Amino acid sequence: SQTIHQWPATLVQPVGSPLSLECTVEGTSNPNLYWYRQAAGRGLQLLFYSVGIGQISSEVPQNLSASRPQDRQFILSSKKLLLSDSGFYLCAWSRDRGRTGELFFGEGSRLTVL
Protein backbone atom coordinates (compact mmCIF):
# COMPACT_ATOMS: atom_id res chain seq x y z
CA SER A 1 0.00 0.00 0.00
CA GLN A 2 1.05 3.58 -0.54
CA THR A 3 2.00 5.92 2.28
CA ILE A 4 3.06 9.52 2.43
CA HIS A 5 5.26 10.99 5.13
CA GLN A 6 5.82 14.61 5.98
CA TRP A 7 8.18 16.19 8.49
CA PRO A 8 8.65 17.99 10.70
CA ALA A 9 5.10 18.02 12.05
CA THR A 10 5.61 21.30 13.88
CA LEU A 11 8.15 24.05 13.35
CA VAL A 12 8.69 27.43 14.98
CA GLN A 13 11.14 29.65 13.14
CA PRO A 14 12.24 33.29 13.45
CA VAL A 15 11.70 35.74 10.60
CA GLY A 16 14.58 35.63 8.14
CA SER A 17 15.58 32.04 8.91
CA PRO A 18 15.61 29.27 6.27
CA LEU A 19 13.00 26.56 5.89
CA SER A 20 13.02 22.98 4.70
CA LEU A 21 9.95 20.75 4.79
CA GLU A 22 10.27 17.25 3.43
CA CYS A 23 7.78 14.82 1.98
CA THR A 24 8.28 11.27 0.78
CA VAL A 25 5.92 8.77 -0.80
CA GLU A 26 6.30 5.02 -0.49
CA GLY A 27 4.72 2.17 -2.38
CA THR A 28 4.36 3.83 -5.77
CA SER A 29 6.55 5.20 -8.52
CA ASN A 30 6.47 8.35 -10.60
CA PRO A 31 3.71 10.02 -8.60
CA ASN A 32 2.47 13.55 -9.12
CA LEU A 33 3.48 15.54 -6.04
CA TYR A 34 1.96 18.68 -4.59
CA TRP A 35 2.54 21.25 -1.88
CA TYR A 36 -0.52 23.03 -0.49
CA ARG A 37 -0.88 25.68 2.17
CA GLN A 38 -3.98 25.87 4.34
CA ALA A 39 -4.76 29.12 6.10
CA ALA A 40 -7.64 29.52 8.52
CA GLY A 41 -10.80 30.53 6.70
CA ARG A 42 -9.10 30.57 3.31
CA GLY A 43 -9.12 26.97 2.18
CA LEU A 44 -6.30 25.13 0.45
CA GLN A 45 -3.94 26.96 -1.85
CA LEU A 46 -1.81 25.01 -4.31
CA LEU A 47 1.80 26.18 -4.10
CA PHE A 48 3.79 23.76 -6.23
CA TYR A 49 3.18 20.80 -8.47
CA SER A 50 5.62 18.24 -9.88
CA VAL A 51 5.18 15.48 -12.48
CA GLY A 52 8.74 14.18 -12.27
CA ILE A 53 12.27 14.63 -10.98
CA GLY A 54 13.40 18.20 -11.39
CA GLN A 55 10.06 19.28 -12.88
CA ILE A 56 8.39 21.90 -10.72
CA SER A 57 5.46 24.16 -11.53
CA SER A 58 4.76 27.14 -9.31
CA GLU A 59 1.21 28.29 -8.86
CA VAL A 60 1.70 31.40 -6.78
CA PRO A 61 4.66 33.82 -6.76
CA GLN A 62 6.01 33.82 -3.24
CA ASN A 63 8.91 33.50 -0.88
CA LEU A 64 8.99 29.73 -1.22
CA SER A 65 10.54 27.23 -3.62
CA ALA A 66 10.23 23.50 -4.17
CA SER A 67 12.54 20.79 -5.39
CA ARG A 68 12.20 17.14 -6.35
CA PRO A 69 15.64 15.55 -6.08
CA GLN A 70 14.28 11.99 -6.23
CA ASP A 71 11.20 10.37 -7.72
CA ARG A 72 9.33 10.11 -4.43
CA GLN A 73 10.79 13.05 -2.53
CA PHE A 74 9.43 16.58 -2.55
CA ILE A 75 10.98 19.44 -0.58
CA LEU A 76 9.57 22.86 0.24
CA SER A 77 12.15 25.53 1.03
CA SER A 78 12.70 29.15 1.79
CA LYS A 79 15.92 31.11 2.16
CA LYS A 80 14.37 33.77 4.40
CA LEU A 81 11.02 33.26 6.09
CA LEU A 82 8.42 36.00 6.38
CA LEU A 83 5.68 36.31 8.97
CA SER A 84 3.16 35.66 6.21
CA ASP A 85 4.69 32.23 5.59
CA SER A 86 3.09 30.93 8.78
CA GLY A 87 0.49 28.27 8.07
CA PHE A 88 -0.29 24.61 7.72
CA TYR A 89 1.57 22.96 4.85
CA LEU A 90 0.31 19.81 3.25
CA CYS A 91 2.06 17.48 0.85
CA ALA A 92 -0.05 15.30 -1.43
CA TRP A 93 0.38 12.79 -4.25
CA SER A 94 -1.73 11.38 -7.05
CA ARG A 95 -1.28 8.75 -9.75
CA ASP A 96 -3.07 10.38 -12.62
CA ARG A 97 -1.66 13.03 -14.88
CA GLY A 98 -3.16 16.45 -15.37
CA ARG A 99 -3.70 17.21 -11.68
CA THR A 100 -7.07 15.51 -11.81
CA GLY A 101 -6.44 12.20 -10.09
CA GLU A 102 -7.44 11.12 -6.61
CA LEU A 103 -5.34 12.96 -4.07
CA PHE A 104 -3.75 11.49 -0.96
CA PHE A 105 -2.42 13.83 1.70
CA GLY A 106 0.27 13.69 4.33
CA GLU A 107 -0.30 14.64 7.96
CA GLY A 108 0.79 18.23 7.47
CA SER A 109 3.45 20.54 8.91
CA ARG A 110 2.48 23.45 11.12
CA LEU A 111 4.87 26.38 10.58
CA THR A 112 4.88 29.37 12.89
CA VAL A 113 7.13 32.27 11.97
CA LEU A 114 7.84 34.67 14.84
Added chain:
Amino acid sequence: KQEVTQIPAALSVPEGENLVLNCSFTDSAIYNLQWFRQDPGKGLTSLLLIQSSQREQTSGRLNASLDKSSGRSTLYIAASQPGDSATYLCAVSGNNRLAFGKGNQVVVIP
Protein backbone atom coordinates in the same frame (compact mmCIF):
# COMPACT_ATOMS: atom_id res chain seq x y z
CA LYS B 1 -12.45 29.69 -12.98
CA GLN B 2 -14.05 26.91 -10.95
CA GLU B 3 -15.53 28.04 -7.64
CA VAL B 4 -16.54 25.55 -4.99
CA THR B 5 -18.91 26.45 -2.16
CA GLN B 6 -19.79 24.51 0.94
CA ILE B 7 -22.67 25.78 3.04
CA PRO B 8 -23.09 25.91 5.99
CA ALA B 9 -19.55 26.49 7.17
CA ALA B 10 -20.39 24.84 10.48
CA LEU B 11 -23.19 22.68 11.83
CA SER B 12 -24.06 20.59 14.88
CA VAL B 13 -26.27 17.53 14.94
CA PRO B 14 -27.32 15.14 17.70
CA GLU B 15 -25.85 11.67 17.62
CA GLY B 16 -27.85 9.25 15.51
CA GLU B 17 -29.14 11.80 13.04
CA ASN B 18 -28.22 11.57 9.38
CA LEU B 19 -25.74 14.19 8.18
CA VAL B 20 -26.25 15.93 4.86
CA LEU B 21 -23.40 18.08 3.54
CA ASN B 22 -23.62 20.05 0.33
CA CYS B 23 -20.99 21.09 -2.18
CA SER B 24 -21.76 23.30 -5.17
CA PHE B 25 -19.50 24.19 -8.08
CA THR B 26 -19.82 26.71 -10.89
CA ASP B 27 -18.33 24.84 -13.88
CA SER B 28 -20.07 21.56 -14.73
CA ALA B 29 -17.20 20.40 -16.98
CA ILE B 30 -15.54 18.35 -14.28
CA TYR B 31 -13.35 15.26 -14.34
CA ASN B 32 -14.16 14.03 -10.84
CA LEU B 33 -15.17 15.15 -7.36
CA GLN B 34 -13.55 14.05 -4.14
CA TRP B 35 -14.74 14.28 -0.53
CA PHE B 36 -12.21 14.54 2.28
CA ARG B 37 -12.30 14.49 6.04
CA GLN B 38 -9.93 16.62 8.13
CA ASP B 39 -9.48 16.33 11.89
CA PRO B 40 -8.07 19.37 13.76
CA GLY B 41 -4.37 19.82 13.07
CA LYS B 42 -4.24 16.83 10.74
CA GLY B 43 -4.00 16.17 7.04
CA LEU B 44 -6.89 15.36 4.72
CA THR B 45 -8.20 11.82 4.47
CA SER B 46 -9.86 10.81 1.23
CA LEU B 47 -13.39 9.51 1.79
CA LEU B 48 -14.96 9.09 -1.63
CA LEU B 49 -14.06 9.84 -5.23
CA ILE B 50 -16.82 10.21 -7.81
CA GLN B 51 -15.90 10.17 -11.48
CA SER B 52 -17.80 12.53 -13.75
CA SER B 53 -19.60 9.59 -15.36
CA GLN B 54 -20.91 8.34 -12.02
CA ARG B 55 -23.96 9.44 -10.08
CA GLU B 56 -22.92 8.24 -6.64
CA GLN B 57 -20.38 6.36 -4.56
CA THR B 58 -20.87 4.50 -1.30
CA SER B 59 -18.55 3.40 1.46
CA GLY B 60 -20.07 2.05 4.66
CA ARG B 61 -22.23 4.75 6.23
CA LEU B 62 -21.08 7.29 3.64
CA ASN B 63 -22.81 8.01 0.37
CA ALA B 64 -21.89 10.77 -2.05
CA SER B 65 -24.00 11.82 -5.00
CA LEU B 66 -23.08 13.93 -7.99
CA ASP B 67 -25.33 16.01 -10.23
CA LYS B 68 -23.06 17.65 -12.79
CA SER B 69 -25.79 19.52 -14.61
CA SER B 70 -26.82 21.38 -11.48
CA GLY B 71 -23.28 21.67 -10.16
CA ARG B 72 -23.93 19.88 -6.90
CA SER B 73 -22.68 17.03 -4.80
CA THR B 74 -24.09 15.80 -1.51
CA LEU B 75 -22.35 13.75 1.14
CA TYR B 76 -24.67 11.69 3.35
CA ILE B 77 -23.45 10.19 6.60
CA ALA B 78 -25.98 7.81 8.08
CA ALA B 79 -26.57 7.49 11.81
CA SER B 80 -23.93 10.03 12.82
CA GLN B 81 -21.56 9.29 15.68
CA PRO B 82 -19.39 11.60 17.82
CA GLY B 83 -16.39 10.21 15.95
CA ASP B 84 -17.77 11.78 12.76
CA SER B 85 -16.99 15.23 14.18
CA ALA B 86 -14.52 16.79 11.76
CA THR B 87 -14.31 19.17 8.83
CA TYR B 88 -15.44 17.78 5.50
CA LEU B 89 -14.06 19.25 2.29
CA CYS B 90 -14.98 18.66 -1.31
CA ALA B 91 -12.61 19.14 -4.22
CA VAL B 92 -13.58 19.38 -7.87
CA SER B 93 -11.16 18.61 -10.71
CA GLY B 94 -11.38 19.75 -14.28
CA ASN B 95 -9.43 21.68 -16.92
CA ASN B 96 -6.21 20.47 -15.34
CA ARG B 97 -7.13 22.18 -12.09
CA LEU B 98 -8.35 21.11 -8.68
CA ALA B 99 -10.56 23.49 -6.70
CA PHE B 100 -11.35 23.02 -3.01
CA GLY B 101 -14.26 24.22 -0.96
CA LYS B 102 -13.58 25.70 2.46
CA GLY B 103 -15.29 22.83 4.22
CA ASN B 104 -18.20 22.03 6.51
CA GLN B 105 -17.17 21.85 10.16
CA VAL B 106 -19.34 19.20 11.78
CA VAL B 107 -19.93 18.53 15.47
CA VAL B 108 -21.94 15.46 16.45
CA ILE B 109 -23.36 15.92 19.93
CA PRO B 110 -23.50 12.79 22.09
